[in-house]
Amino acid sequence: MRILKSIGIVLVGLFLVIIVGAGIFYLATDGEYNVPATVTDDASLPRLEVDGYSFHAETYGDAGNPVVIVLHGGPGGDYRSLLPLQELADEYFVVFYDQRGSGLSERVPADQLSYQVMLEDLDDIVDLYGQGEAVYLLGHSWGGMVGSGYLGYAPEKVAKAVLAEPGFLNAEEARDWRDHYQALMSGPTLYWQMLRAGFAAQHIRGPDPYAREDFLVGQEILPLFTNHPDNSYHCPGESYDAPSWRWGTTANNAVQAHATDDDLNSLSARAGDFEKPVLFLASECNTWIGPELQARHAALYPQAELTVISNAGHEMIWDNPAESLAVIRAFLSR
Numbered sequence: 372m373r374i375l376k377s378i379g380i381v382l383v384g385l386f387l388v389i390i391v392g393a394g395i396f397y398l399a400t401d402g403e404y405n406v407p408a409t410v411t412d413d414a415s416l417p418r419l420e421v422d423g424y425s426f427h428a429e430t431y432g433d434a435g436n437p438v439v440i441v442l443h444g445g446p447g448g449d450y451r452s453l454l455p456l457q458e459l460a461d462e463y464f465v466v467f468y469d470q471r472g473s474g475l476s477e478r479v480p481a482d483q484l485s486y487q488v489m490l491e492d493l494d495d496i497v498d499l500y501g502q503g504e505a506v507y508l509l510g511h512s513w514g515g516m517v518g519s520g521y522l523g524y525a526p527e528k529v530a531k532a533v534l535a536e537p538g539f540l541n542a543e544e545a546r547d548w549r550d551h552y553q554a555l556m557s558g559p560t561l562y563w564q565m566l567r568a569g570f571a572a573q574h575i576r577g578p579d580p581y582a583r584e585d586f587l588v589g590q591e592i593l594p595l596f597t598n599h600p601d602n603s604y605h606c607p608g609e610s611y612d613a614p615s616w617r618w619g620t621t622a623n624n625a626v627q628a629h630a631t632d633d634d635l636n637s638l639s640a641r642a643g644d645f646e647k648p649v650l651f652l653a654s655e656c657n658t659w660i661g662p663e664l665q666a667r668h669a670a671l672y673p674q675a676e677l678t679v680i681s682n683a684g685h686e687m688i689w690d691n692p693a694e695s696l697a698v699i700r701a702f703l704s705r
Contacts, residue, residue, distance in 0.1 A: 404574055404590075406582040407617050409475050416475055419468060421495050427475035428468035430500075432460030437530075438506040439463045439703070440496060442470075442514030446489070447589075447623030449474025452613035453511060455692035459700070463507070466500055472622030474615075478581045484625035486634045489517055490524050497521075497528050505530035507703055511688060512536055516638050519668075522649070523641030533699055535652040536685055538660050540639035540668055542632040551659065555599045568592055581621060589618020604685040606656035613686035642671035649675040650702045652695065654683040661685075676702075 410418045410425045419428035427449075439459060443450040450467040451474075459465050469476040471492050472484050497506055508529050510518030515537030522529055539545045568591030575583040597604050597611035605611040649672045653665040662679050669675040678698050683690035 404571065404586060406575055406578065406586050406590075407475060408578040409477055409617070411477050412578050413475075419496075421492070421499065424471065424479075424492075425477040426468045426471070426492075426496075428466070430464065430466050431457045432462075432464040434464050434500075436462060436464045437703075438466065438500045438504070439509055440466045440493070440500065440506055441468075442493070442508065442510035442518050443467075443474070444512030444514055445470065445473055445619070445623060446513050446626040447473050447619035448513065449616045449618075451615050452686055452689040455688055455696065456509065456699075458692075458696055459703075462700075463703070464500070466496065468496060469616075470619075470622070472625075473619035474617055476619075478579060478619070478621065481621050481625035481628075484622050485629040486517075486520070486626055489626065490521060493517060493521055494525055494528075497525070501528060508532040509699070510534055510537070512538060512685065516540065519642065520638045522645045523637060523639075526641070526645050526647075529645075529647065531648045531650070531703060533650045533652065533702065534668070535687060535695075536654060536657065536660055536665060537638075537668060539635070540642075540671070542635040544664075545630075545635045548660070552596070555602055556596055561595060564595055581619075584620040585618050588620040588623070589615065593618060603656055603658045603661065606682070606684050606690075609684070611684065611686070613689040639668070639671050643673065646673045648702070648705070650699070651675060651677045652687060652698065653677060653679045654685055654687040654690070655679055655681045656684045 407413075410416045410427050416427055417429045419426040439456075441450055441453055441456055443453055449469045453467065457465055470489055472479050500506065505528055508518045508521065510516070510533070512535070515534035516539065518532055518534050519537055519540055522532055539548045568587055571591060572583050572587035575586050594611070596602060649669070651665045651669045653662040655661070662677070666677050669677045680687040680691050680694050680698065683695070688695045
């Protein structure tokens with residue numbers, strides 16, 4: 372009986388310590404936390420309605436010029452860091468949109484989010500703006516992966532493509548990427564930071580039911596990854612400072628969870644059949660998914676070339692817009 376009583380006292384003590392510790396963490400992380408509203412709650416945001424879904428979207432330039440459709444990273448990111456591309460609007464009609472469930476676009480449940488859905492959304496947008504003419508695709512990171520997949524999905528609808536540092540283009544590369552990611556996102560210091568982030572997220576009260584998880588991952592956990600000292604997404608001695616509006620956590624989780632090996636392999640399965648020009652961009656500083664990997668990706672396509680952007684990390688269009696834009700302009704004008 373004495374042993375049971377002692378165990379009970381210890382358990383009650385641990386429970387009280389946990390409760391008090393949680394209260395201290397909650398109070399210590401109190402502050403002003405902002406999560407921007409999506410197009411659902413902010414009527415002032417520019418938008419695009421397609422098949423009953425509301426995308427956060429903007430266009431720049433003369434609609435009579437050749438169409439460039441921009442695909443952002445993620446899954447779950449937004450196009451804010453790619454806005455330097457609006458300078459192309461003097462010669463092209465440039466279309467930006469936050470993908471389904473991402474950025475400032477409408478939030479939807481996980482069962483409405485998958486790689487296939489992203490392809491179908493892109494196809495609808497290509498049809499809307501292309502008006503039967505082949506368009507130019509410009510995809511960064513995850514957007515480059517979707518763009519590569521679309522070249523096999525609807526090759527006749529694309530005239531040229533720029534694929535800026537897609538992270539992987541098949542299931543084997545995806546496993547390698549995830550292994551490296553998990554190695555970076557481990558260790559007691561990181562777990563402590565993630566615990567603090569979880570308490571900070573409890574202070575979020577809106578503007579929608581997805582805001583808390585979007586804040587937790589996008590504003591608290593994702594920067595731990597992008598700014599990790601062993602992550603070459605940024606140049607040595609520099610921080611990863613590419614801006615964003617809002618992360619789409621449900622989109623990120625659902626697209627990855629639903630993706631099969633067949634989906635992942637389809638990112639490049641028909642690359643050899645796409646005989647139009649493709650430009651791969653890599654960043655000088657990125658030793659993870661930079662020049663070496665992108666050279667292998669370029670070799671999959673019959674008419675692909677690779678250009679390395681100097682003084683830049685993974686966000687080369689944000690880090691070095693002048694050189695990135697010059698290279699893209701030269702490729703599109705040929």
